[in-house]
Structures are given as C-alpha cells and as structure tokens.
Amino acid sequence: MFETRLKVYEGQRAAVSRVGKDPVNAPMIRHWCEAMGDTNPAYSGPDAIAPPTMLQAWTMSGLSGHTRGTHAYDELLGLLDDAGYTSVVATDCEQEYLRPLRPGDEITYDSVIESVSAKKTTKLGTGYFVTTRMDIRVGPDLAGTHRFRILKYAPLRRADRPAAGPARRDQSQKPSRPRPVINRDNAEFWEGVQRHRLLIQRCTGCGTLRHPWLPGCNACGGLDWDTVEASGEGTVYSYVVMHHPPFPAFDPPYAVGLIELAEGVRMIGNVLGVPYDKVRIGLPVRLEFREYDEELVLPIWCAQEGAAQEGAAQEGLYEHR
Structure with a gap:
C-alpha cells in the first residue's frame, strides 16, 4: 500500500549534524531588525541577543546549498513525485525558543521527518502533508526547534476545477485573480x-x-x-x-x-x-x-x-x- 511505504520514512533523518554557514552575528541581526522595523533595544549593544524569530535564518544554506547528510528526505519526495504528486507548497511552520542566541554562537542542527499525513484533498489538489522538525543547538544546548510543513500534491486538472461563479466588471473572459492567503492572524x-x-x-x-x-x-x-x-x-x-x-x-x-x-x-x-x-x-x-x-x-x-x-x-x- 502506498501510504504504508510513505510511513516508513517517519522518524528518519533528513539532516545530521549540519553546521550553520555563519555564526550568529551583529550585521545580520541589524539587517533583520531594519527590514522588520524592530527597534527592541535587546537586539543591539554589547549584551545583544538575536531576535528569536531569526531562528531559521542561521540554518539557511543560501544558493550554494549544503552537503547532504542523508537521502531519506529526497527519497520520500521522489516517491511522491513518481506517484504523480509533483507540486509542492509550504503550508506553515512552528517554532519554539529555548535559549537566546548571541553574536558569536556557532549553530549546529539536525532534522528528522516527523510525520507524513494520510491522503488529503485540498482546493489545490489531492496530496500528502510532510512535516519535518529541525533541532537547533549551540554546543550541547538545544536553542530551539523549527517544524516545517509542506503539501506534496497532484494539481487539479482544468476539467476538475469547480466552475467559477458569475463574473463581474467585464472579467468574464479572464482567469480569476489569485486569492489572498488568509490565516488566523489576518x-x-x-x-x-x-x-x-x-x-x-x-x-x-x-x-x-x-x-x-x-x-x-x-x-x-x-x-x-x-x-x-x-x-x-x-x-x-x-x-x-x-x-x-x-x-x-x-x-x-x-x-x-x-x-x-x-x-x-x-x-x-x-x-x-x-x-x-x-x-x-x-x-x-x-x-x-x-x-x-x-x-x-x-x-x-x-x-x-x-x-x-x-x-x-x-x-x-x-x-x-
């Protein structure tokens, strides 16, 4: 059964003992705060800490990527691709902050495939939600966790899409505009x-x-x-x-x-x-x-x-x- 094959990947490692490309540093903190308009004094000065929401920033690989430590995640996505679930969309992330990060901290992290859902039907199409959990450490200390969830899905064919309602303002000959992303915050x-x-x-x-x-x-x-x-x-x-x-x-x-x-x-x-x-x-x-x-x-x-x-x-x- 296909879903049984997917479940085999739960608990397998997606990354092992990777090292952040840069230590936590003041210039990145400053750029982040300027972009976000965050003037909290805790993020500057000799005793500065990094904004907690920068947690994932210290693990990002940039255009050159990372040397992979395990192929389980690639194998899982390849299995879904081969079954026709070729499209992907990020759906949400959750972070937990356990220790402040300070300039000079060297980051290491591991990632595990935490869960693969049963088949789900969404407005985009039918597919599977894949959740990974990243554990970010400074030395032996766990600094935070980052859960990231994607949907791997087979997009609806044009013939399968629900018929649109009556168009307004001479838009009848045009495809509908993209919908805003609405969540509990907005x-x-x-x-x-x-x-x-x-x-x-x-x-x-x-x-x-x-x-x-x-x-x-x-x-x-x-x-x-x-x-x-x-x-x-x-x-x-x-x-x-x-x-x-x-x-x-x-x-x-x-x-x-x-x-x-x-x-x-x-x-x-x-x-x-x-x-x-x-x-x-x-x-x-x-x-x-x-x-x-x-x-x-x-x-x-x-x-x-x-x-x-x-x-x-x-x-x-x-x-x-």
Missing part, C-alpha cells in the same frame, strides 16, 4: 475588506498601529489589540511598474504601489486613475474597493481627482507631440 482584515472597510490593527498597550497584521506588537511586545478604520487617504511611498512576467489575470503594464496611509502605516495595492507611467512618489491616492468576482473583493488605490486630471493632461500633451 482573517479579520479580509472580513473587513469584504464589508468595504479597511481595518488597521492597534496595540491596546501602547497604541501603535501596524500593518500587515501580526499576533503581537513590534513596539512593546503586547498581544492585545483592537482595530481602527482607515480614512482611505494616502500617498504613493514607492512603486513598481510590472511588465513581465505576464499573468493571465492581469493586463501589463500596470503600477503596484506601496501606499503610505494618512494613519502612518503602509500597504501594497494597485494604483489606478492615471496612466501607469504617470505614477510618482508622493502622488495622492484614495482607497476604493473593487469586486473581481462573486467572492473576491480587493482594496485598490485611485489617484485623487486633481492628480488624475494632471496625469491625463500630461498624457494628452505627450500624444499630441
């Missing part, structure tokens, strides 16, 4: 979007607003929060114009902006209302909600009237010339 945000409300998390301890939604506050570490509704006013903080690669649900070129809301947080969305090549940093925009089909509502950002007229005039002048 579900309330997307529920608000469905009701045409843009909700921002607010820490009830220190009052700091945050986006994207997180389980805890970066400023004070508090876990309690409520929400405030955004006014809908914002400006383009940064942007890119997408030309390639083409996606069937989109019409390139189009502008994607990092929008700074009047409340101070930033979020990403399409910028409409002016030609894509007239989008500029500082462009004032206003929130709108667009329904793409029966289930999908997304926030978008439209140039405010004066800016839109100016952009249209400039475009007309350019064409006239």
Whole structure:
C-alpha cells in the first residue's frame, strides 16, 4: 500500500549534524531588525541577543546549498513525485525558543521527518502533508526547534476545477485573480475588506498601529489589540511598474504601489486613475474597493481627482507631440 511505504520514512533523518554557514552575528541581526522595523533595544549593544524569530535564518544554506547528510528526505519526495504528486507548497511552520542566541554562537542542527499525513484533498489538489522538525543547538544546548510543513500534491486538472461563479466588471473572459492567503492572524482584515472597510490593527498597550497584521506588537511586545478604520487617504511611498512576467489575470503594464496611509502605516495595492507611467512618489491616492468576482473583493488605490486630471493632461500633451 502506498501510504504504508510513505510511513516508513517517519522518524528518519533528513539532516545530521549540519553546521550553520555563519555564526550568529551583529550585521545580520541589524539587517533583520531594519527590514522588520524592530527597534527592541535587546537586539543591539554589547549584551545583544538575536531576535528569536531569526531562528531559521542561521540554518539557511543560501544558493550554494549544503552537503547532504542523508537521502531519506529526497527519497520520500521522489516517491511522491513518481506517484504523480509533483507540486509542492509550504503550508506553515512552528517554532519554539529555548535559549537566546548571541553574536558569536556557532549553530549546529539536525532534522528528522516527523510525520507524513494520510491522503488529503485540498482546493489545490489531492496530496500528502510532510512535516519535518529541525533541532537547533549551540554546543550541547538545544536553542530551539523549527517544524516545517509542506503539501506534496497532484494539481487539479482544468476539467476538475469547480466552475467559477458569475463574473463581474467585464472579467468574464479572464482567469480569476489569485486569492489572498488568509490565516488566523489576518482573517479579520479580509472580513473587513469584504464589508468595504479597511481595518488597521492597534496595540491596546501602547497604541501603535501596524500593518500587515501580526499576533503581537513590534513596539512593546503586547498581544492585545483592537482595530481602527482607515480614512482611505494616502500617498504613493514607492512603486513598481510590472511588465513581465505576464499573468493571465492581469493586463501589463500596470503600477503596484506601496501606499503610505494618512494613519502612518503602509500597504501594497494597485494604483489606478492615471496612466501607469504617470505614477510618482508622493502622488495622492484614495482607497476604493473593487469586486473581481462573486467572492473576491480587493482594496485598490485611485489617484485623487486633481492628480488624475494632471496625469491625463500630461498624457494628452505627450500624444499630441
């Protein structure tokens, strides 16, 4: 039986006594904190520790990879590939922190195939969840554990996909847009979007607003929060114009902006209302909600009237010339 063959791999090693490519170090901690906007003083100075959520960073192999210590994990994935479960998607991870990591610590780690699920049917297709557990150590001390779960699945054939509901806004000839990833941390945000409300998390301890939604506050570490509704006013903080690669649900070129809301947080969305090549940093925009089909509502950002007229005039002048 196929599932019996898969279960044989449970408990087998996926990596043995591997060594982190770099010791825990201050530059990586600084880059991480800058990228995450984390100003916790515990992560700087002579007695600094590494942010606990960097746990996996010290084990990552980079483009050159690691010399493999065991072939069990590759064999398991190969077995699934041969059976037609050729696609993979990461589903979730869990971490446990047992010891602070400090600059200079040398990391070693082992990994084990912890479980292979029974066959599961998902919206992506039918397949198996494979969970590995990594134990990260400094010398003999266990510093933390990292569980990582993937789904190896056979993607649904086009004929097997459920029929889409009635399309809206002239989208009937296009494939549906990709769906946002909704989890327990951001579900309330997307529920608000469905009701045409843009909700921002607010820490009830220190009052700091945050986006994207997180389980805890970066400023004070508090876990309690409520929400405030955004006014809908914002400006383009940064942007890119997408030309390639083409996606069937989109019409390139189009502008994607990092929008700074009047409340101070930033979020990403399409910028409409002016030609894509007239989008500029500082462009004032206003929130709108667009329904793409029966289930999908997304926030978008439209140039405010004066800016839109100016952009249209400039475009007309350019064409006239």
